Amino acid sequence: MQIVIIRHGLHxxxxxxxxxxxxxxxxVLSAALMDPEGFTIERTSTEFKPMDMTEILDLSPDSKLVTVVGEQSTIIISxxxxxxxxxxxxxxxxxxxKARMKLSRACEAIIPFL
Incomplete structure (x- = not known):
C-alpha cells in the first residue's frame, strides 16, 4: 500500500x-492541466482561469486542438x-x-502520469 501512495505522489x-x-x-505565459470533467488539476498562475475554457471545448467536441485569439492573449487547448x-x-x-510544439510534446509526455 505504501508503494502505491509514493508512486501516485510521484505521478x-x-x-x-x-x-x-x-x-x-x-x-507561453501560463499553462494548466484539466481533468475530463473540466476541473483544474494543475495551473501555473492563479490569474489564469482555465475553467472558463471548458465551454469552448464543448463547441467543438471532435477537435483535438482549439485556438482562441483574444484581445490580450491567445489560448490554445489540446x-x-x-x-x-x-x-x-x-x-x-x-x-x-513554438508554443504548439511545446504543447504537443507536453501532451505526449504527460500521458503515462495521468
Missing part, C-alpha cells in the same frame, strides 16, 4: 513539472486521449509555432 509531481515547464514567460486537456496562454505577439 503527480511529474505531471505538475510537465505543466510548469510549459510556461516559459516568452511564448485534448489528450485520456480525456484530459492541457491549456496554454500565449502573448498575441508570441511564437505560436
Amino acid at each position: 503527480l509531481i511529474v505531471a505538475n513539472t510537465i505543466i510548469e515547464d510549459l510556461a516559459d514567460g516568452e511564448c 485534448r489528450i486521449e485520456s480525456g484530459h486537456s492541457i491549456i496554454i496562454q500565449c502573448p498575441n505577439n508570441g511564437n505560436l509555432g
Whole structure:
C-alpha cells in the first residue's frame, strides 16, 4: 500500500513539472492541466482561469486542438486521449509555432502520469 501512495505522489509531481515547464514567460505565459470533467488539476498562475475554457471545448467536441485569439492573449487547448486537456496562454505577439510544439510534446509526455 505504501508503494502505491509514493508512486501516485510521484505521478503527480511529474505531471505538475510537465505543466510548469510549459510556461516559459516568452511564448507561453501560463499553462494548466484539466481533468475530463473540466476541473483544474494543475495551473501555473492563479490569474489564469482555465475553467472558463471548458465551454469552448464543448463547441467543438471532435477537435483535438482549439485556438482562441483574444484581445490580450491567445489560448490554445489540446485534448489528450485520456480525456484530459492541457491549456496554454500565449502573448498575441508570441511564437505560436513554438508554443504548439511545446504543447504537443507536453501532451505526449504527460500521458503515462495521468
